[in-house]
Amino acid sequence: MRHIETSLRQGDALIIVDVQNDFCPGGALPIEEGDQVIPLLNQWIDDALLADIPIYVSRDWHPVNHPSFEEQGGPWPSHCLQDTMGARFHPELRVPESAIKITKGVRFDQDQNSVFDQTGLAVQLRKKNIRRVYIGGLAEDVCVLASALDGIQEGFEVLVIPDATRPVTPEGGENARRRMRSAGVRFSGN
Ligand code: VGL
Numbered sequence: 307m308r309h310i311e312t313s314l315r316q317g318d319a320l321i322i323v324d325v326q327n328d329f330c331p332g333g334a335l336p337i338e339e340g341d342q343v344i345p346l347l348n349q350w351i352d353d354a355l356l357a358d359i360p361i362y363v364s365r366d367w368h369p370v371n372h373p374s375f376e377e378q379g380g381p382w383p384s385h386c387l388q389d390t391m392g393a394r395f396h397p398e399l400r401v402p403e404s405a406i407k408i409t410k411g412v413r414f415d416q417d418q419n420s421v422f423d424q425t426g427l428a429v430q431l432r433k434k435n436i437r438r439v440y441i442g443g444l445a446e447d448v449c450v451l452a453s454a455l456d457g458i459q460e461g462f463e464v465l466v467i468p469d470a471t472r473p474v475t476p477e478g479g480e481n482a483r484r485r486m487r488s489a490g491v492r493f494s495g496n
């Protein structure tokens with residue numbers, strides 16, 4: 307693959323959402339081509355490391371009987387159970403040692419689709435003078451969508467990397483892109 311030119315600069319952060327085994331082909335809640343986001347995300351990781359840009363990597367990390375599961379009346383099959391193989395980052399994603407992990411979806415009473423939802427991330431980013439965030443990962447119409455919209459709400463400039471995300475459904479993806487665009491999310495050239 308041609309090496310992409312990213313436009314990372316000081317004041318940016320890279321946020322990689324939920325690139326976990328359960329969201330990739332063969333997993334418990336597989337997203338079509340979910341694993342195909344990985345080579346491009348690895349390039350963004352390399353560029354972020356070179357440019358000394360902080361990298362945040364989130365994981366969905368559910369307890370048993372999580373309210374988002376079908377058996378509890380939620381929308382999803384059981385997935386990303388804490389400490390299981392399915393909850394691990396996909397082995398091909400090169401998560402650097404310096405990456406900061408965000409663990410979400412741990413509450414017993416509600417889901418947390420957004421990386422900003424009760425994680426303290428916005429406070430942390432402001433403390434580090436981050437003004438702009440680049441977001442990639444899974445799924446475009448669920449956790450990437452919720453994170454991008456919250457990022458705008460929190461006052462950040464938000465860019466989603468289109469080739470580094472995939473939706474649960476194509477219609478969901480279209481709808482998500484429409485909602486993000488109208489909220490002021492931009493789409494990065496890469
Ligand atoms: C997600 C469905 C359920 C996601 C998380 O990371 O997009 N999707 N839980």
Ligand code: ZN
Binds near residue numbers: 366382385386411
């Ligand atoms: Zn989940």
